Amino acid sequence: MKELDITELERKFQEKIDNEIRIEPNDWMPDAYRKTLIRQISQHAHSEVVGMLPEGNWITRAPNLRRKAVLLAKVQDEAGHGLYLYSAVETLGADREETIDDLHTGKAKYSSIFNYPTLTWADMGAIGWLVDGAAIMNQVPLCRCSYGPYARAMVRVCKEESFHQRQGFEIMTKLAQGTPEQKAMAQDALNRFWWPALMMFGPNDADSPHTAQSMKWKIKRHTNDELRQQFVDITVPQAEMIGLTVPDPDLKWNAETGHYEFGEINWDEFWQVVSGNGPCNKDRVDARRKAKEDGSWVREAANAYAEKRKARKAS
Amino acid sequence: MDKNLFEYLLRLGDDSLILGHRLSEWCGHGPILEEDIALTNIALDLIGQTNSILEYAGKVEGAGRNADSLAFLRFDKDYKNCLLVEQPNGDFGVTILRQFFFDAYRVPLFTMLQNSSDEQLAAIAEKSLKETRYHLKHSSEWVIRLGDGTDESHARIQSALDDLWRYTDELFFSDETDADLKARNIIPDAAAVKTEWQKTVQAVLTEATLSVPTNNWKFEGGRKGLHSEHLGYILAELQFMQRAYPNMEW
Ligand SMILES: [Fe+2]
Ligand SMILES: [Fe+2]
Numbered sequence: 001m002k003e004l005d006i007t008e009l010e011r012k013f014q015e016k017i018d019n020e021i022r023i024e025p026n027d028w029m030p031d032a033y034r035k036t037l038i039r040q041i042s043q044h045a046h047s048e049v050v051g052m053l054p055e056g057n058w059i060t061r062a063p064n065l066r067r068k069a070v071l072l073a074k075v076q077d078e079a080g081h082g083l084y085l086y087s088a089v090e091t092l093g094a095d096r097e098e099t100i101d102d103l104h105t106g107k108a109k110y111s112s113i114f115n116y117p118t119l120t121w122a123d124m125g126a127i128g129w130l131v132d133g134a135a136i137m138n139q140v141p142l143c144r145c146s147y148g149p150y151a152r153a154m155v156r157v158c159k160e161e162s163f164h165q166r167q168g169f170e171i172m173t174k175l176a177q178g179t180p181e182q183k184a185m186a187q188d189a190l191n192r193f194w195w196p197a198l199m200m201f202g203p204n205d206a207d208s209p210h211t212a213q214s215m216k217w218k219i220k221r222h223t224n225d226e227l228r229q230q231f232v233d234i235t236v237p238q239a240e241m242i243g244l245t246v247p248d249p250d251l252k253w254n255a256e257t258g259h260y261e262f263g264e265i266n267w268d269e270f271w272q273v274v275s276g277n278g279p280c281n282k283d284r285v286d287a288r289r290k291a292k293e294d295g296s297w298v299r300e301a302a303n304a305y306a307e308k309r310k311a312r313k314a315s
Numbered sequence: 316m317d318k319n320l321f322e323y324l325l326r327l328g329d330d331s332l333i334l335g336h337r338l339s340e341w342c343g344h345g346p347i348l349e350e351d352i353a354l355t356n357i358a359l360d361l362i363g364q365t366n367s368i369l370e371y372a373g374k375v376e377g378a379g380r381n382a383d384s385l386a387f388l389r390f391d392k393d394y395k396n397c398l399l400v401e402q403p404n405g406d407f408g409v410t411i412l413r414q415f416f417f418d419a420y421r422v423p424l425f426t427m428l429q430n431s432s433d434e435q436l437a438a439i440a441e442k443s444l445k446e447t448r449y450h451l452k453h454s455s456e457w458v459i460r461l462g463d464g465t466d467e468s469h470a471r472i473q474s475a476l477d478d479l480w481r482y483t484d485e486l487f488f489s490d491e492t493d494a495d496l497k498a499r500n501i502i503p504d505a506a507a508v509k510t511e512w513q514k515t516v517q518a519v520l521t522e523a524t525l526s527v528p529t530n531n532w533k534f535e536g537g538r539k540g541l542h543s544e545h546l547g548y549i550l551a552e553l554q555f556m557q558r559a560y561p562n563m564e565w
Binding site: 049052053056059060061062063064065066067068069072073075076079080082083086121171174175178179181182287290291294295296297298299300301302304305308 | 336339340342343344345346347348349350351352355356358359362363365366369382383386387406407408459460461463464465467468471552553555556557560563564565
């Protein structure tokens with residue numbers, strides 16, 4: 001294609017975006033837009049699937065039948081989110097299995113929060129409350145993402161995420177109102193998950209080189225720092241309400257700005273975890289790789305059987 | 316207290332509980348994402364059944380126990396599930412075949428229990444039958460796919476069949492408890508359930524090109540509280556929170 005044509009196509013593309021017209025799979029789009037989306041949506045899909053592991057860790061030890069059922073339902077939802085998102089990736093021409101292999105070789109990332117271990121039952125509360133809570137902050141604006149299939153997947157996902165956040169907060173509330181052992185368990189989970197939850201929004205805006213372009217393309221609607229602030233403002237009063245202490249000595253309410261001020265995130269830890277040195281990175285990726293390897297004979301059998309059936313029908 | 320009905324409800328409820336536990340172990344480790352969803356969904360149905368069956372068992376017993384205290388706070392010998400459901404997951408073929416044997420038993424059982432003279436039990440059966448039919452469809456289709464898939468899948472599921480066959484007879488275990496309940500039209504005849512089970516198993520295994528092992532030695536004991544070594548580990552996980560943090564609400 002001639003350079004002029006591309007400039008013209010790009011202009012029209014941006015015009016559609018500026019007018020809030022959704023981009024659909026068969027529409028022309030710049031390569032960089034497609035690549036950014038493939039990277040972001042597949043990371044998102046991997047996060048849903050890897051995220052099943054820390055919570056799956058407690059299903060067999062859930063303290064009663066109701067909690068067990070709710071946790072099963074939640075983790076099942078996350079698998080469903082993974083499916084919708086892998087389908088959205090496929091609409092961009094990417095191959096689902098190839099993107100999964102990128103996860104297994106460490107090339108593709110996923111949310112760093114899932115590289116922290118789930119040590120007690122209270123972690124199921126902390127994850128639902130904080131991690132799904134943070135995911136909602138990130139995902140609600142994505143329901144208006146310029147790419148149609150991603151936006152529509154997010155609409156379905158967000159409905160379920162609010163149930164996840166509520167069940168997590170309910171677990172925490174129950175613990176916080178319980179015996180001293182239960183309250184200590186809840187506080188300990190908050191201590192461990194608070195900072196990693198803040199890290200879920202990604203680096204500070206100054207260190208986030210892709211943000212400007214993503215906002216121009218309306219893939220992103222808010223910066224990392226805006227979303228993180230919104231999360232802190234909503235979550236701190238919830239902690240206070242149930243009598244837990246947010247583990248940040250610098251946390252204070254600023255009546256003038258109407259926002260909480262909070263302490264500096266340990267960015268060294270963040271980058272270490274992102275680059276593979278979190279407490280559970282290896283365990284998580286190993287578990288996913290093992291699932292794929294152990295399942296290869298099953299997938300081969302399903303394909304072979306489908307082929308046989310087709311051949312029998314034809315003859 | 317209706318001791319026999321209580322005993323029977325434990326057998327029924329514990330089957331759902333222990334198999335639900337085993338299936339939850341797959342969560343996040345399935346061969347494809349769609350199967351993670353399917354196995355979790357079946358586990359969820361089984362935990363739901365456990366809740367209604369054991370809750371009713373607690374009422375029948377009349378000693379103040381509810382579904383949770385029965386599920387989490389008995390000793391190993393008081394669990395009355397069959398040995399089949401406590402067998403380890405093995406590979407996907409073992410899990411699917413275990414599920415198939417169980418579903419093929421549960422569908423005729425729940426179908427007949429719908430006519431139970433015990434209204435509560437009939438209602439539980441009616442509600443559980445729908446989902447169990449779906450479970451059977453799912454497990455049958457996989458047995459056929461794996462049996463008639465590749466050489467490797469055929470060999471794997473045939474080996475699962477050779478290993479699990481010995482636990483199937485216990486599904487139709489019948490003692491004085493059953494005889495009394497049968498006489499009062501609370502439960503169907505185990506032999507009638509077995510006939511239906513055999514029909515399903517025969518049809519599916521034939522289509523899957525699998526063969527029944529010639530070693531017909533039968534294992535049993537679960538219905539009397541005499542389990543395999545595996546149950547202890549299941550209970551260690553299942554009961555961990557309730558034992559480590561007694562008398563607390565969650
Ligand atoms: Fe999710
Ligand atoms: Fe979620």
